[in-house]
Amino acid sequence: ADYVRVMRSAFGGRVRFIGIQGSRARGEAAEGSDIDVVLILDRLDFDDLRRYREAAEALPHRELLCGFVSGADELRGWDRGELFGFYHDTRPVLGRLEELIAVPGAGDARRAVHSGACGIYHAAVHNRLHDRSLPMLGELYKQAGFLLQAKHFLETGEDLTRPRELLPRLGEEDRTVL
8 A cells, every 4th residue: 555655646647557466466475575566657767767766765664675667568568478477477456457468368378388498498507507506496496386377377277376276286297396
């Protein structure tokens, strides 16, 4: 509520959408979890980024605030595979994403699975050869979870964002990954 109030005060009628993502959207947040918010304005320019930072400073738990800020046209220009994950991981707080973008479908899920698998493969090989970073490996497993959500949606039409709901519905190989 504080976020909505502050952003509406800073941007007025330019606010087209506010949403929340991640563990807080799924109801799985722990104390200290990031607050992943989405703010979509009618348009976004460099001065808006300054205004956003200034407005956000007044918020309680500012240190936990992260997320995504965009203009409506920039969001519509995203790759449809990327929009699939974005759409399904975002819980609306103010406005509707459907008023800004077409609802992602099966072709978008297929694209998300393919490009996600390519990205994970590339990053995993790079990490193994060069970085050897355990935190990076953790991020790759997190990305694999998002990929499996899209794959499950593609195979069944079922939109499950909570790993505990998804896990029992996956095949043995996919369950091992998750």
